[in-house]
Amino acid sequence: xxxxxxxxxxxxxxxxxxxxxxxxxxxxxxxxxxxxxxxxxxxxxxxxxxxxxxxxxxxxxxxxxxxxxxxxxxxxxxxxxxxxxxxxxxxxxxxxxxxxxxxxxxxxxxxxxxxxxxxxxxxxxxxxxxxxxxxxxxxxxxxxxxxxxxxxxxxxxxxxxxxxxxxxxxxxxxxxxxxxxxxxxxxxxxxxxxxxxxxxxxxxxxxxxxxxxxxxxxxxxxxxxxxxxxxxxxxxxxxxxxxxxxxxxxxxxxxxxxxxxxxxxxxxxxxxxxxxxxxxxxxxxxxxxxxxxxxxxxxxxxxxxxxxxxxxxxxxxxxxxxxxxxxxxxxxxxxxxxxxxxxxxxxxxxxxxxxxxxxxxxxxxxxxxxxxxxxxxxxxxxxxxxxxxxxxxxxxxxxxxxxxxxxxxxxxxxxxxxxxxxxxxxxxxxxxxxxxxxxxxxxxxxxxxxxxxxxxxxxxxxxxxxxxxxxxxxxxxxxxxxxxxxxxxxxxxxxxxxxxxxxxxxxxxxxxxxxxxxxxxxxxxxxxxxxxxxxxxxxxxxxxxxxxxxxxxxxxxxx
Amino acid sequence: xxxxxxxxxxxxxxxxxxxxxxxxxxxxxxxxxxxxxxxxxxxxxxxxxxxxxxxxxxxxxxxxxxxxxxxxxxxxxxxxxxxxxxxxxxxxxxxxxxxxxxxxxxxxxxxxxxxxxxxxxxxxxxxxxxxxxxxxxxxxxxxxxxxxxxxxxxxxxxxxxxxxxxxxxxxxxxxxxxxxxxxxxxxxxxxxxxxxxxxxxxxxxxxxxxxxxxxxxxxxxxxxxxxxxxxxxxxxxxxxxxxxxxxxxxxxxxxxxxxxxxxxxxxxxxxxxxxxxxxxxxxxxxxxxxxxxxxxxxxxxxxxxxxxxxxxxxxxxxxxxxxxxxxxxxxxx
Numbered sequence: 001x002x003x004x005x006x007x008x009x010x011x012x013x014x015x016x017x018x019x020x021x022x023x024x025x026x027x028x029x030x031x032x033x034x035x036x037x038x039x040x041x042x043x044x045x046x047x048x049x050x051x052x053x054x055x056x057x058x059x060x061x062x063x064x065x066x067x068x069x070x071x072x073x074x075x076x077x078x079x080x081x082x083x084x085x086x087x088x089x090x091x092x093x094x095x096x097x098x099x100x101x102x103x104x105x106x107x108x109x110x111x112x113x114x115x116x117x118x119x120x121x122x123x124x125x126x127x128x129x130x131x132x133x134x135x136x137x138x139x140x141x142x143x144x145x146x147x148x149x150x151x152x153x154x155x156x157x158x159x160x161x162x163x164x165x166x167x168x169x170x171x172x173x174x175x176x177x178x179x180x181x182x183x184x185x186x187x188x189x190x191x192x193x194x195x196x197x198x199x200x201x202x203x204x205x206x207x208x209x210x211x212x213x214x215x216x217x218x219x220x221x222x223x224x225x226x227x228x229x230x231x232x233x234x235x236x237x238x239x240x241x242x243x244x245x246x247x248x249x250x251x252x253x254x255x256x257x258x259x260x261x262x263x264x265x266x267x268x269x270x271x272x273x274x275x276x277x278x279x280x281x282x283x284x285x286x287x288x289x290x291x292x293x294x295x296x297x298x299x300x301x302x303x304x305x306x307x308x309x310x311x312x313x314x315x316x317x318x319x320x321x322x323x324x325x326x327x328x329x330x331x332x333x334x335x336x337x338x339x340x341x342x343x344x345x346x347x348x349x350x351x352x353x354x355x356x357x358x359x360x361x362x363x364x365x366x367x368x369x370x371x372x373x374x375x376x377x378x379x380x381x382x383x384x385x386x387x388x389x390x391x392x393x394x395x396x397x398x399x400x401x402x403x404x405x406x407x408x409x410x411x412x413x414x415x416x417x418x419x420x421x422x423x424x425x426x427x428x429x430x431x432x433x434x435x436x437x438x439x440x441x442x443x444x445x446x447x448x449x450x451x452x453x454x455x456x457x458x459x460x461x462x463x464x465x466x467x468x469x470x471x472x473x474x475x476x477x478x479x480x481x482x483x484x485x486x487x488x489x490x491x492x493x494x495x496x497x498x499x500x501x502x503x504x505x506x507x508x509x510x511x512x513x514x515x516x517x518x519x520x521x522x523x524x525x526x527x528x529x530x531x532x533x534x535x536x537x538x539x540x541x542x543x544x545x546x547x548x549x550x551x552x553x554x555x556x557x558x559x
Numbered sequence: 560x561x562x563x564x565x566x567x568x569x570x571x572x573x574x575x576x577x578x579x580x581x582x583x584x585x586x587x588x589x590x591x592x593x594x595x596x597x598x599x600x601x602x603x604x605x606x607x608x609x610x611x612x613x614x615x616x617x618x619x620x621x622x623x624x625x626x627x628x629x630x631x632x633x634x635x636x637x638x639x640x641x642x643x644x645x646x647x648x649x650x651x652x653x654x655x656x657x658x659x660x661x662x663x664x665x666x667x668x669x670x671x672x673x674x675x676x677x678x679x680x681x682x683x684x685x686x687x688x689x690x691x692x693x694x695x696x697x698x699x700x701x702x703x704x705x706x707x708x709x710x711x712x713x714x715x716x717x718x719x720x721x722x723x724x725x726x727x728x729x730x731x732x733x734x735x736x737x738x739x740x741x742x743x744x745x746x747x748x749x750x751x752x753x754x755x756x757x758x759x760x761x762x763x764x765x766x767x768x769x770x771x772x773x774x775x776x777x778x779x780x781x782x783x784x785x786x787x788x789x790x791x792x793x794x795x796x797x798x799x800x801x802x803x804x805x806x807x808x809x810x811x812x813x814x815x816x817x818x819x820x821x822x823x824x825x826x827x828x829x830x831x832x833x834x835x836x837x838x839x840x841x842x843x844x845x846x847x848x849x850x851x852x853x854x855x856x857x858x859x860x861x862x863x864x865x866x867x868x869x870x871x872x873x874x875x876x877x878x879x880x881x882x883x884x885x886x887x888x889x890x891x892x
Contacts, residue, residue: 075807082751082752082753082754082755083751086748086750086751086753153750153751155748159709159747159748161707161708161709161725162708162709162748162749162750165707165708165860166750167858249724249725249726249727250725250726252726253726254724254726255709255724255725255726256724289614289622290616290622291622291623291624291626291627292624292627293627294626294627294628295627295628295633296627296628298633298637320711320720320721320722320746321722321724322721322722322724322727322729325655325656325659328655329652329655332648332651332652332655333648336644336645336647336648337644339640339644340637340640340641340644343599343636343640344633344636344637346603347603347636350603350606350607350610351626351629351632353606353607353610353611353614354610354614354626355614355622355623355625355626356610356614356622356623357614357616357620357621357622358610358611358614358615358616358622359616360611360615360616368607368611371603371607372604372607375599375600375603375604376600379596379599379600380596382592382595382596382644382647383589383592385647385648385651386588386592386647386648386650386651386654387651387652387654387655388581388584388585388588388650388651388652388653388654388655388657388658389585389588389589389592389651389654390651391581391585391654391655391658391718391719391720392585392589392715392718392719392720394720394746395711395713395720395746395747396746456572456573459573459574459589460573460574460575460715461575461713461715461716461742461744463711463713463744463745463746463754464748465748465753465754466744466753466754467753467754468754468755469754470742541627542624543624544624
C-alpha cells in the first residue's frame with residue numbers, strides 16, 4: 001500500500017498544532033514510568049516484558065530442537081543429558097505459557113487499546129493495573145529464579161505424583177505461578193469493570209469493536225478459572241509439605257484428581273490464549289479489507305460461546321488417563337461443540353474479504369498467515385477430539401504439532417500482526433512494510449517446516465517429551481530443526497524491523513491503515529489523556545465514510 | 560528422500576504397520592478425518608487467495624461495503640460443520656467402546672508392572688520378562704500397575720495407549736494380528752530416563768509363544784547365571800551396567816565394586832561414610848534403597864524390591880555382582 005511503501009515524511013497536520021503532547025514525552029525519568037498509572041505506559045512495559053519472556057522461551061526451544069538433531073541413543077554424543085533435556089522442555093513450556101502467551105495480548109495490547117477503543121482516559125482501576133504489572137514482574141522473577149536455580153523437571157503441567165517426589169523446586173515454582181495468576185486475575189477484573197461501566201454514550205454492546213468482545217470474554221475466563229489454578233497450586237504445595245493425601249497414591253490420594261484440577265484451569269487458559277488473538281484478527285481483517293466485518297453478531301456470540309464451552313472440555317486432555325468411560329465420552333462430545341464457534345469465525349473472516357478493498361501490508365499478511373495456520377490447528381483438533389484416534393495420537397508429537405499450530409501459528413502470529421498493526425499508534429513511527437512482509441513470509445515457511453513433520457512423527461508413534469528417539473524418526477526431526485532455525489531468523493527480522501522503525505521510521509499519521517475504531521481518532525502516539533474531547537461513537541466497522549488524504553498520508557472520517 | 564521418509568517400518572505415509580484388531584478402524588477414521596479436513600482447508604485457503612488477488616487495492620478499483628451479513632450462508636456454515644463434527648464424534652465413540660470392552664473370557668492375561676524406567680511382564684504360567692510376548696490372533700489383556708509415578712502403555716503398531724497410574728489397575732486389550740517385533744513406548748512423562756523406558760513387543764505364533772513361556776519359567780541352575788537371569792528379568796538392567804551390558808544410566812555399575820569400600824551419599828543413615836560392598840550391602844540396597852545411597856547417586860531413584868524378590872534370588876544377584884569384581888567400570892557413569 002502506498003502509504004507505507006513510500007513513507008510520508010511531512011509532519012502530519014494535527015488540529016491541535018504546536019508542540020504535541022504524547023504519552024511517551026508527557027513526563028520523563030525512571031519513576032515516571034515505574035510509578036505510572038497510564039494504561040498506555042503499562043501496556044508498553046508489558047509488551048517489553050512479554051517479548052523478553054518470548055525471546056527466552058524461544059532460545060530454549062532452539063536448544064531443544066538442536067538437541068533433537070540426533071537420535072541421542074548414545075548418550076555420550078548428546079548435547080544435553082536426559083535430565084537437562086527434561087529441564088529444558090519444562091522451562092520452554094512454563095515460560096511460554098505462564099510468562100508469554102497468557103499475558104501477551106490482553107496485558108500488552110489489551111491494556112494499551114481497551115481504554116482508547118472505549119474513548120476513555122484510562123481503565124477503571126489504574127492502580128490495580130499497575131499492581132498487576134508488578135505482580136507479573138515479581139511472579140516472573142520468582143518463577144525464573146526457582147527454575148534456573150535448581151532445575152525444575154516436572155513439565156509445565158506439574159503432574160502428580162512425579163511433582164510430589166521430584167527433587168526440583170516445585171513449591172517455589174508453584175508459588176511463582178500463583179503470583180502470576182493474581183496478575184492475570186487483576187487484569188481481567190479491571191477489563192470487565194471498564195467495559196461494563198465506562199463505555200461512552202452510544203456504544204452499546206453491539207457497537208463495540210470485536211477486539212473488545214474478545215478481551216471481555218477472555219477477562220471472564222481469567223477471573224473465573226485462574227483462582228482454580230491458585231487452589232491447585234496450593235493443594236500441590238500442601239501435599240508436598242504436609243502429605244495431606246489427596247494426590248499422592250501412597251497416601252491413598254488420586255493422581256488423576258490433580259489432572260482434573262490442573263486442566264480445569266489450563267484448558268480454559270487455552271482460550272485465554274486464543275480468544276484475544278481472534279479479536280485481533282477480526283480487527284485486522286476488516287481494517288485492511290476496508291470493509292465491515294462479516295457477521296458481526298456471530299463473531300461476538302462465538303467469542304462468548306467459546307469462553308463458556310471452554311470450561312466444559314478440560315477432560316479431553318485426559319482421555320487415556322482412566323476416567324470413567326461415560327465421562328470420557330461426554331468430554332469428547334463437548335469438545336466437538338467448541339470446534340463450531342471457531343469454524344464460524346474463520347468463515348466470517350473469509351467473508352469479510354469478499355468484495356472488500358484489500359491492502360496487502362504487513363499486518364494483513366500476518367492475518368492471512370494466521371487463518372492458514374489456525375485452520376490447520378483447528379482441523380487437526382478433530383483427530384484428537386475423536387476418541388479412537390486419540391488413543392493412538394495422545395501424548396505423541398501429533399499433539400505437539402496441533403497445539404503449536406493453535407498457540408504459535410494462532411496466538412503468536414496474531415500477536416505479531418497486532419503489534420505491527422498498532423505499532424504506529426503505540427510508537428508514532430512507521431516501520432518498513434517490505435521488511436515486515438519478509439519477516440511474515442520467513443516465519444510462515446519456517447513454522448510449517450517445523451511443525452508439519454511433527455504431525456507425521458506423531459502418527460508414526462513418536463512420543464512427546466523424549467530426549468532420545470528411534471533412528472527411523474531422524475529425518476523428520478531434522479526437517480523440524482531446520483524449520484525451527486528458520487523460524488528464529490524470521491522472528492529476528494520482525495524484531496529488527498520494529499527496532500529499526502523506532503530510530504529511522506517516518507512519523508506515523510493519525511490513521512495510517514484506515515481503521516474506523518476510536519483509537520485511530522487520536523494522534524499517534526496518543527496524548528496522555530487520549531482524547532482532548534469525548535469522541536463521537538459510531539459503528540466501529542463503517543468504512544464507507546473513511547477516506548484517504550494523500551496530503552497527510554492518513555485516512556480520515558468524512559463528516 | 561521419499562524412500563527414507565517411508566522407512567521400512569511404515570506401511571503407509573502416516574502409520575506404522577497395522578498389527579492389531581484396532582489398527583484398521585483407527586486408521587480408517589484417521590483417513591476419513593484427513594479427507595474431511597482437506598475438504599474444509601482447500602476451499603478456505605483457495606477463497607482467501609482468490610479474494611486477496613481479486614479484491615486487492617489498486618488504482619481505479621473500489622470495493623463495496625455491502626456484504627456484511629447473509630443469514631442463509633451463516634446458518635449453512637454453522638449447521639454443516641456441526642453435523643460433520645457429530646459424525647466424527649460418533650465414529651470415535653464406537654471405536655473407543657470397542658477398545659474398552661475386552662472379551663469376557665479367553666484372553667491371555669498378562670500383568671504389566673511399570674517402574675522407572677523399566678517394564679516387567681508376568682505371564683499366566685508365572686514366567687517373567689522385560690520384553691512383551693503375545694500370541695498372534697488371540698486377545699491379550701494387559702493388567703497394568705505402576706510402582707512409582709505415572710507411566711503410559713503405548714504400542715504404535717497396535718494403536719493402543721493407556722496411562723498407568725500408581726494405586727490403580729488399568730487395563731488395555733488387543734488382538735495382535737500380525738507376527739513381528741514392534742516398539743512399546745512409555746507415553747506419560749516419568750522423569751529422567753522417560754525416553755529410554757521402551758521395550759519390544761514380540762507377536763508370535765502360538766507354538767513360539769508356548770516355547771517362550773516354557774523357557775522363560777526355567778531358572779538357570781548355576782547361581783551366577785541365575786543372578787544374571789534375574790538381572791535381566793527384574794529390570795535391574797535398565798539402570799545398572801554389568802559386564803558389557805545394561806544401561807550406563809542412573810544407577811551405579813556392578814563392575815569392579817564387590818569387596819571394595821564404597822563412599823556413601825550424605826544422608827540420615829550414613830553421612831559421607833564408606834561402607835563395604837558385600838552381601839549385606841546388596842541386601843539392604845535392594846530392600847531399602849533409600850538408606851545407603853552411593854555418593855554421586857543422591858538423586859537416582861531405585862524402587863524397593865521388598866516382597867518382590869525372595870532371599871534366594873537376592874543371594875543369586877549378589878553372586879552375580881561378585882562375579883563381576885574384576886570387570887572394568889564403564890567409560891562413563
